[in-house]
Amino acid sequence: MSYGCIVDQAVCDLGRRTGLPDLASHIADRFPTLGWEADLAPDYSLSAIRYLPVIPDPRKVLCVATNYREPGDDGAARPEYPLVFSRFGISQTGHEEPLPKPEVSEKFDYEGELAVIIGKTGRRIAEAEAMTYVAGYSCFNDGSVRDWQKHSSQFTPGKNFARTAGFGPWMVTSDELPDPGALDLVTRVNGETRQRNNTSRMIFPIAWLISYFSQFTVLEPGDVIVTGTPSGFGSSRQPPEFLKIGDTVEIEIERVGTLRNVVADESQNQDNFR
Template identity: 40%
Template sequence: MRLATVSHADRTTAAVLIDDVWRALPATDLSAFLAAQGVARAAGLAGAALDGAVPVLPLPAPAKVICCGLNYADHIRETGRELPSFPTLFAKYADTLTGPADDVVLPPGLQVDWEAELAVVVGATLRHADPDTARAGIAGYTVANDISVRDWQYRTLQWFQGKAWDGSCPVGPVVVTPDEIDPAAGLDVVCRVNGEEVQRDSTRTLVFDSAQLLAYISTFTVLRPGDLVLTGTPGGVGTAREPQRFLADGDVVETAIAGIGALRNTVRLKG
């Protein structure tokens, strides 16, 4: 099943895709729908067809956005680190998120880098969950790009200030439920800049899979329906290249995950 927040007739609504037609769900967006109804009821609550609906940011109001860094073995190696015993976590705000086709607008003069990622959407309240409980509590999966401001990220040992710029993290276009895709079986994660492939790996090689991450996080903070967990990026980021490479004004970043879909965002660096 595919779920989204769509724009239709100058408003947004949660929607479910049935027979290639978006049908309205009883909420203004998918964040509100998951909090109130849960993913299991989506098909039964489908309403009118939404001709011309366009997917936008699927989860505009997650209470928590938690990200895992250093979770693909090749990316860990390119940073010169050892494989971790525990996930490396940091948080974002909902203000960081933007839509699947939106421009990423940042000030000029920054070292802006790409990070294609699988994102996990929480579908149940999880607290002290084991991996099996966490897996059962996954609403679905979507695509994200944790676009990072490297010169700010590495000002200190804490990454937060390079990871939480408003409107810098595209997400979408849809949320696909676990009955349709299984990241543990391997989904290709690909990033292209101006058509050039710069990242490619399989979710099969994640050090900590989706269920492990949700279980670990739920040990110290409760996760609720609509929360978002980003699972980390593969190797190939610009800051690890020789010479380093960063995004320029007008660059087009495409982020795709097999079985889910693709983001296409233009970088705008302006004052």
């Protein structure tokens, strides 16, 4: 396994060139000079690789529930604080990898979200300085097992089944996307649009979230903040529409890319849990 960067629709193997073990280490070592990699010669075609999650083993994945204003609710009062939960690294999978549908549930759901990857260590970060801590952005499918999520007021079980969250296809560095505050986000299931909104309609914007999280924990290079989802996820629909084996889920975010995964039979994908 290695990590790389996209150069002319091909991949440069950064792990081989730098000797650093993973993207989080690369970010820690090279931030804020990310972007020089685009001058390197490519090593592989995109068709020759398999994708890992952007950060395969993050120390922290900090997530926010919902977090978008929908049409007609612009005048609604903002809650004082967001609903926050965390995911484990093992709950992630890469672009074009199977999303195993848990055998113990028929309520496997999708949530299209923008992921923020932290670039340098910070504690009690001022909101005005928060965006200087960002290494880049990616797409995230916060795959949720709704009945297990609702076992109690704590979301942990329903958010951490193995490989149920797609994360990718890649990280777009912050120098290429200096303003993430006006990006269209669309989720499609089998080509049908299920979610559509714009990051300008976040209730708690990215800088606020970074500052808030840094009040209670030290943010470190490679940490991931998953910024919440619009309405339209399966359990919010009437009637509810949950994922089935064979469904294709796509999360497309303007100027970031499209994350694609196919829902698979968990019993036939045990190798993905190793």
